[in-house]
Amino acid sequence: MSRDEIFEKIQEVLDDALGVDEDEVTPEASLTADLGAESIDFLDIVFRLEKTFDFKISQGELFPEGLTDNEEWVADGKLTDAGLSMLQDRMAHVDFDAFSAGNRDISKIGDLITVDSLVNFVEIKLAG
Amino acid sequence: MRWMWIDCIIEHEPEARLVAIKNVSFSEEHLHDYIIDGKPIMPFSLIIEGVAQTGGILVGSIGRFKEKVILAKISKATLDCDVTVGDTIRYDATIERIDDAGASTVGVIDRRVAGGDAWERIGRVELLFSHIDNNMAGINFPKHNFVFSDNFKMILDTAGLGELACD
Numbered sequence: 001m002s003r004d005e006i007f008e009k010i011q012e013v014l015d016d017a018l019g020v021d022e023d024e025v026t027p028e029a030s031l032t033a034d035l036g037a038e039s040i041d042f043l044d045i046v047f048r049l050e051k052t053f054d055f056k057i058s059q060g061e062l063f064p065e066g067l068t069d070n071e072e073w074v075a076d077g078k079l080t081d082a083g084l085s086m087l088q089d090r091m092a093h094v095d096f097d098a099f100s101a102g103n104r105d106i107s108k109i110g111d112l113i114t115v116d117s118l119v120n121f122v123e124i125k126l127a128g
Numbered sequence: 129m130r131w132m133w134i135d136c137i138i139e140h141e142p143e144a145r146l147v148a149i150k151n152v153s154f155s156e157e158h159l160h161d162y163i164i165d166g167k168p169i170m171p172f173s174l175i176i177e178g179v180a181q182t183g184g185i186l187v188g189s190i191g192r193f194k195e196k197v198i199l200a201k202i203s204k205a206t207l208d209c210d211v212t213v214g215d216t217i218r219y220d221a222t223i224e225r226i227d228d229a230g231a232s233t234v235g236v237i238d239r240r241v242a243g244g245d246a247w248e249r250i251g252r253v254e255l256l257f258s259h260i261d262n263n264m265a266g267i268n269f270p271k272h273n274f275v276f277s278d279n280f281k282m283i284l285d286t287a288g289l290g291e292l293a294c295d
Contacts, residue, residue, distance in 0.1 A: 016203070016204075017203070040200040040258060041201070043200075043229050044203060044256050047256075050225065059229055
């Protein structure tokens, strides 16, 4: 499946899960900041991606979870170097450059999950 | 005490499907306040709650009601016609996907009009349930299971499904 085909299917998934128009679903659009996704929507998106692409997604595989439970990863509301390194290692589909270079406010980490990162994720999963 | 919007369970396929019915009666006071064109109408919001209770019991039964299963999202909901007093509603819920974080279900809504024999399909509701102790937002909730109350257990017992509930 080509990257363009994956993108088109993800547009449909986000249209169904978030009620957004397909033209709002651009590669750089953030799921939370631009498309209005809330935490429960992430579970909806995971289920719909599994159905659409016929693979299983483990909890925490697509979106970062449970970070604040670990002081090694988050301190004073900021992602630590160890936390950033762990995420970069586990989530190759996400571009962490914005966090690497600047503010690491953990409450903004959802903003890093863009439509493009979903396409990356599906591409990696399908490649297997 | 939780307000129940199903009367009884009529079918159960473990971990897959649950069917419940609701008889709509004029003795229900809320119908007195929801009159359209002179006819009392069952509000769609309460029909959705009936679908949610059906789906919620199905999802909860998979974990023997140890998990706190709450309705987290109404993904899609359609209803093609009104339901009024004397009608019976049938909620037929199936599991689409379930994991530690939650479950998605599809519930179809059928209606049998007063005095009729045939069921007609009148709606469909897609729901997302959260197992809230595993919620993605990391919020903590009380330990006791406040979701599946005695009313739920009574409905299970009435349907002969009491053994589904944990002690």
